[in-house]
Amino acid sequence: MxxxxxxxxxxxNKSAVNRQRFLRRYKSQIKKAVADSISKRSVTDTESSENIxxxxxxxxxxxxxxxxxxxxxxxxxxxxxxSPGDKIKRPQGGGQGSGSGEASxxxxxxxxxxxxxxxDEYLNLLFDDLELPNLQxxxxxxxxxxxxFRSGYKAEGIPTNIDIVRSLRGAQAxxxxxxxxxxxxxxxxxxxxxxxxxxxxxxxxxxxxILHQIEDLQYRIKKVPFIDTFDLRYRxxxxxxxxxxxxxxxxxxxxxxSMDQATKEMAKRFYILLYxxxxxxxxxxxxxxxxxxxxxxxxxxxxFFYSQETGGTIVSSALHLMDEIVSSRYPASQWNIYAxxxxxxxNWADDSPKCGKLLREKILNYTRYYSxxxxxxxxxxxxxxxxxxxxxxxxxxxMKNIKQASDIYPIFREFxxxxxxxxx
Amino acid sequence: xxxxLKKATxxxxxxxxxxxxxxxxxxxxIRRVAEYxxxxxxxxxxxxxxxxxxxxxxxxxxxxxxxxxxxxGKKFIESEQNxxxxxxxxxxxxxxxxxxxxxxxxxxxxxxxxxxVIAHACYGHNSFFKNNYLFKTWTDASSIIDYLLFARxxxxxxxxxxxxxxVEEILDSCHALMNLGVDRYKRPQKISMFExxxxxxxxxxxxxxxxxxxxxxxxxxxxxxxxxxxxxPAEPQENILYFFEKHAPLxxxxxxxxxxxxxxxxxxxxxxxxxxxxxxxxxxYWHYTILNHLFDEGLVTERFILEFLHSHTAVVYQPxxxxxxxxxxxxxxxxxxxxxxxxxxxxxPDEEDKRWFPExxxxxxxxxxxxxxxxxxxxxxxxxxxSPKVIREFKLFNLQDYEQNPMLEITSIHNEQGYQDIRQKLxxxxxxxxxxxxxxxxxxxxxxxxxxxxxxxxxxxxxxGETVPEMMRHIYRLWGFDVRLMEKRENGRCVExxxxxxxxxxxxx
Numbered sequence: 001m002x003x004x005x006x007x008x009x010x011x012x013n014k015s016a017v018n019r020q021r022f023l024r025r026y027k028s029q030i031k032k033a034v035a036d037s038i039s040k041r042s043v044t045d046t047e048s049s050e051n052i053x054x055x056x057x058x059x060x061x062x063x064x065x066x067x068x069x070x071x072x073x074x075x076x077x078x079x080x081x082x083s084p085g086d087k088i089k090r091p092q093g094g095g096q097g098s099g100s101g102e103a104s105x106x107x108x109x110x111x112x113x114x115x116x117x118x119x120d121e122y123l124n125l126l127f128d129d130l131e132l133p134n135l136q137x138x139x140x141x142x143x144x145x146x147x148x149f150r151s152g153y154k155a156e157g158i159p160t161n162i163d164i165v166r167s168l169r170g171a172q173a174x175x176x177x178x179x180x181x182x183x184x185x186x187x188x189x190x191x192x193x194x195x196x197x198x199x200x201x202x203x204x205x206x207x208x209x210i211l212h213q214i215e216d217l218q219y220r221i222k223k224v225p226f227i228d229t230f231d232l233r234y235r236x237x238x239x240x241x242x243x244x245x246x247x248x249x250x251x252x253x254x255x256x257x258s259m260d261q262a263t264k265e266m267a268k269r270f271y272i273l274l275y276x277x278x279x280x281x282x283x284x285x286x287x288x289x290x291x292x293x294x295x296x297x298x299x300x301x302x303x304f305f306y307s308q309e310t311g312g313t314i315v316s317s318a319l320h321l322m323d324e325i326v327s328s329r330y331p332a333s334q335w336n337i338y339a340x341x342x343x344x345x346x347n348w349a350d351d352s353p354k355c356g357k358l359l360r361e362k363i364l365n366y367t368r369y370y371s372x373x374x375x376x377x378x379x380x381x382x383x384x385x386x387x388x389x390x391x392x393x394x395x396x397x398x399m400k401n402i403k404q405a406s407d408i409y410p411i412f413r414e415f416x417x418x419x420x421x422x423x424x
Numbered sequence: 425x426x427x428x429l430k431k432a433t434x435x436x437x438x439x440x441x442x443x444x445x446x447x448x449x450x451x452x453x454i455r456r457v458a459e460y461x462x463x464x465x466x467x468x469x470x471x472x473x474x475x476x477x478x479x480x481x482x483x484x485x486x487x488x489x490x491x492x493x494x495x496x497g498k499k500f501i502e503s504e505q506n507x508x509x510x511x512x513x514x515x516x517x518x519x520x521x522x523x524x525x526x527x528x529x530x531x532x533x534x535x536x537x538x539x540x541v542i543a544h545a546c547y548g549h550n551s552f553f554k555n556n557y558l559f560k561t562w563t564d565a566s567s568i569i570d571y572l573l574f575a576r577x578x579x580x581x582x583x584x585x586x587x588x589x590x591v592e593e594i595l596d597s598c599h600a601l602m603n604l605g606v607d608r609y610k611r612p613q614k615i616s617m618f619e620x621x622x623x624x625x626x627x628x629x630x631x632x633x634x635x636x637x638x639x640x641x642x643x644x645x646x647x648x649x650x651x652x653x654x655x656x657p658a659e660p661q662e663n664i665l666y667f668f669e670k671h672a673p674l675x676x677x678x679x680x681x682x683x684x685x686x687x688x689x690x691x692x693x694x695x696x697x698x699x700x701x702x703x704x705x706x707x708x709y710w711h712y713t714i715l716n717h718l719f720d721e722g723l724v725t726e727r728f729i730l731e732f733l734h735s736h737t738a739v740v741y742q743p744x745x746x747x748x749x750x751x752x753x754x755x756x757x758x759x760x761x762x763x764x765x766x767x768x769x770x771x772x773p774d775e776e777d778k779r780w781f782p783e784x785x786x787x788x789x790x791x792x793x794x795x796x797x798x799x800x801x802x803x804x805x806x807x808x809x810x811s812p813k814v815i816r817e818f819k820l821f822n823l824q825d826y827e828q829n830p831m832l833e834i835t836s837i838h839n840e841q842g843y844q845d846i847r848q849k850l851x852x853x854x855x856x857x858x859x860x861x862x863x864x865x866x867x868x869x870x871x872x873x874x875x876x877x878x879x880x881x882x883x884x885x886x887x888x889g890e891t892v893p894e895m896m897r898h899i900y901r902l903w904g905f906d907v908r909l910m911e912k913r914e915n916g917r918c919v920e921x922x923x924x925x926x927x928x929x930x931x932x933x
Contacts, residue, residue: 002451002469002470003468003469004444004447004471004472005469005472006444006472007473008472008473008474008477010477013480014477014480015480015483015497017492018484018493018500019497019500020497021492021494021588022497022498022501023497024494025494026494061495061596061599062895063601063602063603063891063895064603064604064861064888064889064892065888065891066859066883066887067887067889067890068887068889069885070882071826071827071884071885072825072886073822073824073835073852074822074823075820075846076745076753076820076821076822076823077818077820078742078750079745079820079821079837080819082834083834084835084836085833085834085835086833087832087834088832089831090830090832113498113502114505115502115505116505
């Protein structure tokens with residue numbers, strides 16, 4: 001009395017719901033852990049899952065249990081040295097052994113509760129409550145995309161689209177409709193024939209007549225086709241345009257001699273956050289890297305972050321280049337334009353007003369959001385002061401000073417927190 | 425026994441890979457031998473699962489289906505992490521006390537391991553579930569799966585109606601009080617779970633009307649109000665969840681049902697907690713006996729039996745107290761040794777055994793073994809059958825840890841003077857009422873502020889653990905009015921341990 005069942009192909013994620021419940025319940029603790037982790041996370045690591053640890057005291061499930069103290073007897077195995085009456089010192093650490101073995105799982109002093117969450121979960125938590133500022137759909141004139149979707153059934157179509165269930169259901173209905181009356185008649189006749197058969201002195205002619213009729217009816221019922229072209233139903237598909245939202249993200253960075261690798265790494269983290277964040281809101285997102293010292297240049301990612309340059313700094317060159325690229329490749333009517341500028345604050349003193357002018361007259365008119373981070377521990381210079389005045393004038397401009405890696409995430413959150421309108 | 429051995433002409437393949445055909449063959453042979461030893465089982469349903477599915481099963485306390493709760497998610501994450509990092513191996517099997525008896529076998533086991541598991545779980549545990557008196561009284565194997573199905577859909581419906589958080593709050597509190605949701609002394613009645621579903625609605629209405637009766641505020645006839653001055657509850661109540669289900673003033677009908685579900689599940693697991701040593705010992709004894717029997721018959725190869733013995737000895741190993749891997753007495757080891765020893769006492773008793781076990785020495789071993797399995801739980805099993813030989817084998821000794829003594833003392837060891845004491849001490853170590861705090865509901869102020877009083881009676885002066893304030897909040901959540909926890913000291917005085925909500929303390933006193 002036994003039988004084997006192969007369950008190996010059954011679903012294996014039975015615990016997925018419970019896992020989500022757990023994440024939901026400890027969202028606040030996990031979010032804190034996530035926030036801490038961004039400052040430690042390696043910059044190149046944007047695909048892998050994230051290890052999270054939250055204090056286990058927060059997630060314990062309490063029960064009533066016996067505490068320390070009191071009088072206990074414990075029977076232990078493996079006596080190798082003791083005789084009755086031997087006395088031994090209480091093991092240190094609170095005056096007694098851990099009591100009964102089972103109770104220790106609720107004891108204190110446990111490690112943190114460690115586990116990993118997937119990249120998606122990680123980003124969800126990371127960007128929870130964040131919102132894109134000034135999110136408007138820009139006209140999707142350039143390329144209209146279509147999506148195909150199911151819309152009902154039709155009577156004509158190509159064979160691959162035949163809906164078998166629908167067709168057979170129709171066929172069955174037709175068969176019932178066409179044969180019901182005949183079947184009823186047939187039944188009546190058969191009953192009559194039965195009674196005639198029982199009756200010894202029944203009329204032979206009548207019997208043959210009925211037999212004829214039965215045969216005729218059976219023939220006609222049989223003639224009703226099982227399926228007719230008339231029954232066939234085809235799945236219908238329609239097309240509708242889908243609004244596509246494109247975004248372009250400009251990364252501007254000062255790579256002059258004063259920017260060391262550590263500063264660039266910090267900037268990179270900010271760009272990663274911004275990119276991941278935009279990625280969740282826009283289907284199609286392009287990134288343009290512009291680096292500058294005294295001249296600006298559009299480069300690829302590798303060169304952007306890792307090539308070493310020396311020389312002075314002219315910020316306006318980058319802004320110029322950005323403006324050129326926008327007007328040639330990313331018309332503001334079709335693209336949501338974001339820009340993030342990172343710098344250590346150095347600039348030629350007389351270049352700063354030029355930057356201000358460029359921003360005011362051109363860039364800020366078409367960018368959704370322009371964020372400026374200054375990564376420095378020193379006092380601010382002309383660029384900062386210039387930008388400060390812009391900050392007070394424009395809604396879509398934001399600036400912050402980053403001193404260390406752990407500042408990045410809080411500042412990022414501040415940039416994109418939900419009530420973006422409340423700007424000081 | 426040798427006369428009964430049928431000599432096999434051909435051995436079964438020893439794999440190591442298994443196939444369903446081969447499993448079937450082994451199963452059939454094992455069944456035959458198990459029958460020969462009179463193991464009476466539920467029909468077996470053996471399911472092959474992957475390690476990931478095993479992790480799933482772990483997290484829902486081994487049940488194939490369970491309601492959703494974050495704590496199961498936590499358990500899952502925990503086991504997953506431990507498993508992935510190699511801190512923990514997975515069990516070879518999980519077996520469920522149900523009819524048919526469901527056992528899970530892991531895909532990666534070799535054929536030897538599968539055979540071991542089939543003998544261990546599908547015949548050992550299975551027969552224990554079916555015949556041990558605790559399981560017979562407390563659980564209804566045929567309906568547990570139905571009941572869990574009902575519980576899950578009911579809770580899901582509640583979540584839809586009242587929100588996940590509302591449900592979670594109640595479940596959290598219920599889980600906290602789970603151990604106090606069992607009748608320890610009263611025998612529960614069995615109910616088919618289909619009936620349960622039918623009755624659920626009726627009960628809901630009836631229960632609510634009863635509660636309303638109790639908490640009626642409109643004055644009744646005079647005599648009746650006088651009657652109510654009588655202490656309520658009349659006797660202390662140990663089953664706190666049951667008491668809340670019936671009498672908590674503020675719970676909605678669906679919340680009472682949740683209490684009931686947690687209570688039922690807790691009751692279902694109650695026998696397992698009390699029969700670990702016996703259950704594992706019994707199952708280990710039979711996998712050992714059955715597979716050796718197959719070997720004696722020449723049905724399995726030497727390679728098979730060596731691989732089996734290797735696993736078997738690892739399972740029944742008892743590390744000594746000062747071993748880094750020591751984590752209490754291994755129930756497999758103790759149970760196996762005891763069952764083996766009972767057989768020895770029956771078959772080859774020596775002087776000592778005749779003195780200690782006159783009633784079983786020389787009796788039919790199989791009868792004795794079955795009798796022991798059917799009529800005991802860990803505590804009584806040990807106090808009845810732990811022999812001096814096993815005490816010597818395990819080198820057991822008792823360590824006395826009294827709070828007022830500065831030193832720990834060894835009071836008895838495995839010698840003539842110590843056997844009795846060790847046997848009694850070890851048995852009481854498996855007495856749940858000494859391991860779990862004894863907390864009962866003693867009073868409800870029915871006519872006054874509706875406050876609830878619980879009383880903790882310490883065992884051997886052991887105080888309550890540090891979770892008291894948290895637990896008080898859980899109790900308060902379910903009860904809805906002030907809750908007080910008293911501790912009954914040795915001199916008979918009651919001291920207030922905690923109160924919830926605490927800030928009202930002064931105003932109230």
